[in-house]
Amino acid sequence: MSTEVLPEIQAEPVHPKSWPPHPPKKMIMSPAMAVFGGLLAFFTVVFMVVVLPTTTFEPDPSENWRPLTDLEMQGRNVFLANGCIYCHSGFVRPQDVYASQYYVYSRAAEPGDYMGDGETPNLFGTIRTGPDLSNAGGFHPDNWHYAHYYNPRYTTPLSIMPQFNFLSEEDARALIAFTQSRGGHIADLRVQHQNNMTALEMASGNVATDRENGDRTDGYPAASAIKNLMLIDRGYWFADNPLPVTTENLLRGRQVFQERCIACHGSQGDGNGPGAFYLNPPPAAFNAADDQQHGSDTSPGAYYWRILRGLPGSAMENFGTRLTVDDIWKVTLFLKTIPNGGLTAEIPTPDMYVQWRGYPGLFEWANCFAPDKDFYMSQDSVDSLADVTNYAQLGPDVSVTPSALSGSALSANTPYGIGDVPGIVAEGTINPVYATVLWEIQNNARPCGTAGYEDVTLHDVLADAQTQADGFALQGTDQIQFIPSDMLDMSQMPPQWLAQVWDQPNPLIASDAGNN
Ligand code: HEC
Ligand code: HEC
Structure with a gap:
């Protein structure tokens, strides 16, 4: 048995009556020091976040960048002044790039896109109530924008974008110029393409043939219809x-x-x-x-x-x-x-339901539609033209189902229609396929075998196009001609349909009568 003696337990520990006094010290941070420190911290941050980036971050302009013209700058101000930025962003991240129209794809934003006066202040925006506009140039022709800015529901019935019909015509023009500039050089190509195609549309309506505008139940298709067909993949024609x-x-x-x-x-x-x-x-x-x-x-x-x-x-x-x-x-x-x-x-x-039937002349025309074969078709595909020929001879009362088209009638090598293609592949260079469209209109608008049908070869047209570098069709000529591209600049053409339109009431809208 242990005989250990337990220590005596005190009932109550002894508490000090108060904390011992702190040894007196001098205050290290004087008020002056606090102010100085605060300022130092502040300016360090400013230096790192503002001064350093703006002085050292100087990316080269991206390949796509170009400065804005005066008119575009004016349009940019209209854009800023009217709050467009609250609904439209101005940058595209790689994960946002959307497939675009007309085979010229939109691209992710790069630092080098945001150069020069045209980017101060920047138009990044944060909200996309409407689509991002950094690649907007050339997605629509100018006249679409006129209708859309006047009243977005004139083009897009369900749009929630506000009307901007209070803008002066000058401001509207500037805004459209700015819209069309967005996307830099690539957008310029798209805009040029739109303008060319508008001119082609006008010109093809005026190609002198024995078949005037409109479609015929006899004879061959009108030039304007040939143009439309040429822009449709051949597999869809019939x-x-x-x-x-x-x-x-x-x-x-x-x-x-x-x-x-x-x-x-x-x-x-x-x-x-x-x-x-x-x-x-x-x-x-x-x-x-x-x-x-x-x-x-x-x-x-x-x-x-x-x-x-x-x-x-x-x-x-x-x-x-x-x-x-x-x-x-x-x-x-x-x-x-x-x-x-x-x-x-x-x-x-x-x-x-009206069943489409076509007409004999159309099928005959399709039958002799044979663009210069070695130009954009392989010899294999030329052989299969015979199949197209056979098909077209089925006659006007046969409309063909897509399965018939994908079966033996057309082989994989069958030449396509032109489809939709960019008119210009690089500045000043015509897309040869586009030249084919011109050639087709000019020549195939005549009945097969008549004078002129074989006179001009595609190579001639191309040579012509390439030497003149950038010529396209002109409105008001009786045949397609090659003209310098500056004449296709819409602001220089006399576009009756744009002039003054802003100041006139829209006769189609009763409530517009009192506007402006
Ligand atoms: C309240 C939000 C809102 C405001 C403000 C707004 N938009 Fe829009 N915008 C939209 C929406 C939504 C669409 C898509 C529907 C349509 O096409 O109208 C659109 C479409 C567009 C398009 C067509 C884009 C395309 O790819 O088809 C353009 C160009 C455009 N806006 C420019 C402008 C400009 C310029 C302004 C200022 C003057 C502006 N928007 C102000 C919401 C807005
Ligand atoms: C912003 C105006 C606009 C809107 C919206 C629009 N179209 Fe068109 N559409 C046109 C114009 C302009 C043409 C004439 C093009 C040409 O042949 O020169 C056209 C042509 C067509 C053609 C070719 C007709 C032919 O005889 O070759 C079809 C088909 C067509 N549109 C269908 C539609 C359908 C369907 C919608 C709605 C889903 C639609 N369009 C919306 C303006 C519009």
Whole structure:
């Protein structure tokens, strides 16, 4: 047993009565020191965050950058003054790059894009209520912008962008110039392409042939229709709609039409929507049964392609970025009921559907459509032209389904239509494929085998195009001509359709009568 003695436990430890006094010390941070330290910290931050970057961060201008013109700078001020920045950003990160129209893709922003006076203050913005505009140049032709800035619902029925119809014409012009400049050199190419295609559209309407404007139920297609066909992939020229004509499909097609298309094509489908006032070329009309049945470029396949891709040079946009393939085919179905009341009837029904038939001359024309073979086709593909020929000879009453087109009738090597291509591949250099379009219009607008049809070879046209470096078609000539590109500058052409338009009431809108 342990005999250890436990220490005695005190009932209460002894507490000091108060803390011992702190040894007296002198204060190290005097008020002057605090102020000095604060300022030092502040200016260090300013130096690192403001001075260092602005003095040492001097990226070279990116390849794409160019300075803004005076007019564009003026437009930039209009942009700043009207709060566009609250809805539209001005930079694209790599993960945001969106596939663009017309084969010239938009690009991610680079530091070197933000150079010069045109970027102070910058237009980065933070919110994308509307699309990013750093690549906006050339996505639409100028006349689309006129309609859109006047009232965004004149082009885009569901738009929530405010109207800017209070801008003076000068400001509107400047704003459009600025919009078209966004995207630098690449945007310039797109804008040039739009202008060229507008001029081509005008000129092709004026090509002197024995077939004037409009489509024929006899003879060959009009030059303007040939131009449209040339811009459509050949596989779609005579393709039928893959969807059945059902009430359900037509109803959905009508809904798409009313939500997206009536601003230009009109609530009656007659091409007289409120936006039409501003647009040249004007929106197409869909209410003529004859055109729906026998038009050169009104087959379901041609319509489909047009809606998918848009038509460069016109306000017709590419809805491929916004509508599903299904919806595009459905609205294509619906368009063909418009002549029989598809828009006005309570419910569009299959019996209203106009079946496209084409006409003999169109198929004959397609038959002798043979651009200079070794130019952009391989010999293999030339051989398969025979297949196209056979197909076209099926005659006017046969419309062909896409499956027939993808089967043996056309091989993989079948030459495509031109499709939509940039008119210029680099500044001053014409895309040879685009020259082909010109050649086709100029020559194939004549009946096969007539004088002139074989006189001019594609090589001639190309040589011409390349020596003149940058010439395109001019409005008002009776044949396509090559002219210097400065004449295609829209601000220098006399565009009756832009002049004064801002100051006039829109005759198509009753409530506009009192405006301005
Ligand atoms: C309230 C937000 C808002 C404001 C403010 C606004 N926008 Fe928009 N913007 C939109 C929306 C939404 C769209 C897409 C629908 C459409 O095309 O109208 C759009 C579309 C556009 C487009 C077409 C872009 C394309 O790729 O099709 C341009 C160009 C444009 N805006 C320029 C401007 C300019 C210039 C201003 C100032 C004068 C402005 N916006 C002010 C919301 C706005
Ligand atoms: C901003 C105006 C605008 C909008 C919106 C618009 N279009 Fe167009 N569309 C045009 C113009 C302008 C043309 C005429 C182009 C040309 O042939 O010169 C056209 C042509 C067409 C053509 C070719 C017609 C033909 O006979 O070759 C089709 C098809 C068409 N549009 C369908 C549509 C559909 C469907 C929608 C809605 C999803 C739509 N468009 C929306 C302006 C517009």
